[in-house]
Each structure stands twice: as C-alpha cells, then as structure tokens.
Amino acid sequence: MSARPDSFDFAASGRRVFAIEGEALAAVGGRVDGAFSDACRAMLACRGRVVCTGMGKSGHVARKIAATLASTGTPAFYVHPGEAAHGDLGMVTDADVVLALSYSGESDEILLLLPALKRQGNTVVAMTGREASTLAREADIHLDVGVPAEACPLKLAPTSSTTATLAMGDALAVALLEARGFTADDFARSHPAGALGRRLLLHITDVMHVGDEVPRVGPEATLSEALMEMSRKRLGMTAVVDGDGRLLGLYTDGDLRRSLDDARVDLRATRIDAEMTRTPRTIGADALAVEAAQLMEAHQINALLVLDGERRVVGALNIHDLLRARVV
Incomplete structure (x- = not known):
C-alpha cells in the first residue's frame, strides 16, 4: 500500500x-x-x-x-x-x-x-x-x-x-x-541580450544624449538662463562651456537648491560661473556604460558629462539612461 x-x-x-x-x-x-x-x-x-x-x-x-x-x-x-x-x-x-x-x-x-x-x-x-x-x-x-x-x-x-x-x-x-x-568579453558577445552582455558591450556612446539634447550654457549666462536650459533638456544639470565647447564647469539641481537657500544669490543677475562646480566628475566617450554606473555610485551623483580627448562636451547622461539600458 x-x-x-x-x-x-x-x-x-x-x-x-x-x-x-x-x-x-x-x-x-x-x-x-x-x-x-x-x-x-x-x-x-x-x-x-x-x-x-x-x-x-x-x-x-x-x-x-x-x-x-x-x-x-x-x-x-x-x-x-x-x-x-x-x-x-x-x-x-x-x-x-x-x-x-x-x-x-x-x-x-x-x-x-x-x-x-x-x-x-x-x-x-x-x-x-x-x-x-x-x-x-x-x-x-x-x-x-x-x-x-x-x-x-x-x-x-x-x-x-x-x-x-x-x-x-x-x-x-x-x-x-x-x-x-x-574570456568574459567573448561570453558577452554571444549573450548580447543578457545582463553580462549589456555590462560588457554597451558603451557610453550607446546611451548618452548628444547634440542639442545636451544642456549647455556659456559662462556669462545667468542662473535663471541656466535653469531654463536645465528645464528644457531634463537631465538635472547643465554644462558650462567656452566658445569651443570645452568644459568650464557644471551646474546641477543640487547646486540650484543651494543657490536658492543663499539669500545673496539673485537668479536673474548672478552669473553661472560664480556658482558652478569647476572640477566636476566626467567620463570619456570611449568608456563602457557600466563604468558610468560605477562612477555615479562611488561619488553619489546622478548625472555625468561625456568629454572627448580635448575636454569638449560631446554628450551627457543620467542614472535614468542607465536604468533604461538595464545597465543597473
């Protein structure tokens, strides 16, 4: 039984x-x-x-x-x-x-x-x-x-x-x-849709914003003008560049909150170069997307500017771009 x-x-x-x-x-x-x-x-x-x-x-x-x-x-x-x-x-x-x-x-x-x-x-x-x-x-x-x-x-x-x-x-x-x-790179090439493939094959250039999508202003722009550029491009930041497009600094949502807390700052009159971060974290265009994720995590930031070899701003991305690409 x-x-x-x-x-x-x-x-x-x-x-x-x-x-x-x-x-x-x-x-x-x-x-x-x-x-x-x-x-x-x-x-x-x-x-x-x-x-x-x-x-x-x-x-x-x-x-x-x-x-x-x-x-x-x-x-x-x-x-x-x-x-x-x-x-x-x-x-x-x-x-x-x-x-x-x-x-x-x-x-x-x-x-x-x-x-x-x-x-x-x-x-x-x-x-x-x-x-x-x-x-x-x-x-x-x-x-x-x-x-x-x-x-x-x-x-x-x-x-x-x-x-x-x-x-x-x-x-x-x-x-x-x-x-x-x-190698792991070889494995990734035969698994492009898998998590490892995305981590090892996806480059910054595959996910970054380029051209007119990149927020940027000149050093003479006011905070108000910078805020309008940030609002239009929706990346939570704007690059500050010279006439040749080379990076001078970065202004972020966090910087804006600090400016608003400072009673001495007049958004319509204060120039962006007085409030920008002059040595922001950046990444090269030839880097992997996973390197951008690691940089953001290590420094507790949500966005990065992408530079070429002559420090010209060629792109920008934020954590949401990496999430959409399923890199993180």
Whole structure:
C-alpha cells in the first residue's frame, strides 16, 4: 500500500536523491581520463561544429550540452537522430565532430547514423553507460557515464544517469573554454541580450544624449538662463562651456537648491560661473556604460558629462539612461 500524502516524508526522499546522484557524479568524475582528453582535443581541432544528438532524455541532455558548448566558444548544435535519418544528416559536414548520447548504447536511431558518419569521415564521440555497447565499440572515442544506481526507486526513470551525462557535457565545455582562453568579453558577445552582455558591450556612446539634447550654457549666462536650459533638456544639470565647447564647469539641481537657500544669490543677475562646480566628475566617450554606473555610485551623483580627448562636451547622461539600458 502506498504512503498517504499527508504522512509521506518528502524531504527525506529529496535528500536521498541528492545522495544517490552525488555518488553517481563522484563515480563518473573518477573516470575523466585519457578518453576525455582525446574528446577535448578532437573538438578543439574541429574545423566545423560539434553536432550533438540523442533520443528521449538523452536528446534533452544533448540539446543542453550543445547550447552550453555554443555559448562558451565551441560552435555546436543539436540534431534529432530520427530527423537526421530522414534528411537532416545533410546538416552534418565532414568537418564536424559528432557527440552521440545513448545511455544504453543501443538506441536504434543513433546506430542507424553510424555507417553514414563513418563514410563521411566524422569523428564520433559517444557517451554511454555501457562500455560493451554497440555505440561504445563503434565510436572513435567513448566517454563512460555509467552510474552505480538511478535515483528513481523503480530503477526506470533516467535520473542519476542524465545528471552524470549532463555533468560530463559541462566538463567538456569548461575544459574547451579554458583551453581556448575564452574570456568574459567573448561570453558577452554571444549573450548580447543578457545582463553580462549589456555590462560588457554597451558603451557610453550607446546611451548618452548628444547634440542639442545636451544642456549647455556659456559662462556669462545667468542662473535663471541656466535653469531654463536645465528645464528644457531634463537631465538635472547643465554644462558650462567656452566658445569651443570645452568644459568650464557644471551646474546641477543640487547646486540650484543651494543657490536658492543663499539669500545673496539673485537668479536673474548672478552669473553661472560664480556658482558652478569647476572640477566636476566626467567620463570619456570611449568608456563602457557600466563604468558610468560605477562612477555615479562611488561619488553619489546622478548625472555625468561625456568629454572627448580635448575636454569638449560631446554628450551627457543620467542614472535614468542607465536604468533604461538595464545597465543597473
């Protein structure tokens, strides 16, 4: 009789799964040896792509391995073995390495592809749980992902075996990543829509305001005129520039509040150069947007002027621009 749901110890069952799969990972990890190195060398030398294939649960794992390889510098894709036998094998060139997953090593759909792959000259790397299986014997390189036990108490559902196979795929991807000298910048280029991509690829020039959108006044402008410029451009500041557009100073909303608190300041008569900050924080046009965010955070400011190499004001941005770009 099955246990009643209200009396079943779910946590104990969950812990048992972790324990069994932990043992499986340790066992497979202990077999990362010369064959693993051979597989890495074959993939590193590959002039084409790593074609991952597998049926059922192995197919799901193969898809994930292909995605991990592709995002870490090893061009790869997944092909369904059943579809491959009906035309999709044309996607595989003689420059490709094939990574075939089958825990039993006897999946008909995979075995059916082997003669064609061998005729074409593809290197076949197999991941199976049985060294004596047909796929293991016929492959050029075999990676043993056999596990002591499945976590499923019925010994039916692939659990420990899929976890171990996935970990072997991760091990291949990471080893290749390190061998290639793959960097965070490389990762960002293949993930332009992700948070890391935005942080590493987005430049100041991609988010800053330029041209007439940049608030600027001359040093002879009054505070009242500066206030009107700030209101029009809505960046909470204005640059003070000379006739060639070079920065002389900065006047911000905070400076305006301090001016209003000073009874001696007449907004209509006081010149901006008497109240401006003469050495404001600025940033170069070639900097990354994330550097602007770090500068703002470090100095508790909400806006920055962007300067070129001759200290001419070429742009401006505030914290809202960085928020819209999802840099912060």
